[in-house]
Amino acid sequence: MTRPRILSLADLKPQDMARRLEEDYHVLRDIGGAADVEAVVTAGNVGLSAAQMERLPALRLIAVNGVGVDAVDLAEAARRGIIVTTTPDVLSLAVAEMALALALAAGRQVVQGDRFVRAGDWGRGGKLGLGTSVLERRAGILGYGRIGRRLADLLRGMGMEVSYTARRQRPDAPDSFRPDALSLARDCELLFVTAAGGAETRGLVGAEVLAALGPQGIVVNVARGPVVDAAALAEALRSGAIAGAGLDVFDDEPDVPQPLLDAPNCVLTPHIGSATVQARRAMAQLVLDNLAAHFAGKPLPTPYEA
Structure with a gap:
């Protein structure tokens, strides 16, 4: 079975969660070769700009590993019907x-x-x-x-x-x-x-x-x-x-x-508020859950709500 291609702009932690992402998906790190991807994994401080979205015509899901969305162009995502998910509560x-x-x-x-x-x-x-x-x-x-x-x-x-x-x-x-x-x-x-x-x-x-x-x-x-x-x-x-x-x-x-x-x-301190093993594993699990739901055509567990 062919693994879905996704673009990852942020690493999941701990390392075993990053390995699970690599096992389940064909993970690209360079946006230059990712025009056909439906999903992007990013972080709150990395986000995804309108210019980056323009380079991803097939994009349908932005999975944020965190709760911050100020670096994501939410207006552009909404205009294109791209769903944004976050990882609330667990952190x-x-x-x-x-x-x-x-x-x-x-x-x-x-x-x-x-x-x-x-x-x-x-x-x-x-x-x-x-x-x-x-x-x-x-x-x-x-x-x-x-x-x-x-x-x-x-x-x-x-x-x-x-x-x-x-x-x-x-x-x-x-x-x-x-x-x-x-x-x-x-x-x-x-x-x-x-x-x-x-x-x-x-x-x-x-x-x-x-x-x-x-x-x-x-x-x-x-x-x-x-x-x-x-x-x-x-x-x-x-x-x-x-x-x-x-x-x-x-x-x-x-x-x-x-x-x-x-x-x-x-x-x-260097932005380590959620940097515990327990919180990061739970966050990564929600990212994986949202990706799995998207590719299975099921309701997303944690869509972002303004």
Whole structure:
């Protein structure tokens, strides 16, 4: 039986999932020879542009290994009747866990402490300054989708007061609603950014929101880099307008602005929110399930819904 030809612009992980993709499909890596493929596997940060779609006249499915679709030209896909699938839910816990880890690292000076010990400063009698408690803070979640709600569950489980901002209030939510980012920042000391990327949320956390968060505030971004104004954040960190930040995402990955690299009160990680063996295997399985359903003419398990 001839294996269907697909184009893969992103690798599935762990390695055994990548092998399964190769076993089930004839996988092409170069778009130049893929004019006849019906399906493309991509990632949230890789996406698929209108220009790339134009080179794929037979394309019917874009299977995103992740939940981010801001790099996919959704308008062009819709115009051509191309279905987009994502891998929701299975990565929510991993990303929420990462957000909590960044908050703890920023508040309790985990990274600074590591550097302090490795540099020998502790052995020479040096003293590391006091950190700040995270669990005794009011938390605000900007973006109350699957990841935001999973994070809220974790925070509430540790006894924290949680409020949120979303496009609309959820009547059944156990957390307090705030109508916009500014009012949310005024009422919290830990601001977690889990909102979707795109034009609507670009620069949503800017200088005014950071000022409202205050000098004891910590901002954590595990969503998309552009949701937080990088220049405003760097200045807030430099001036002491906020106490610290934890960032897993950036505007132009892997390039990180030098002022953020220079900020000692900013914890940086290389977009690894979903990078656990468990989450990545579950994500890859959903990609495989969507591909199998497409080629079998069956309903797709997780089509993207705006």
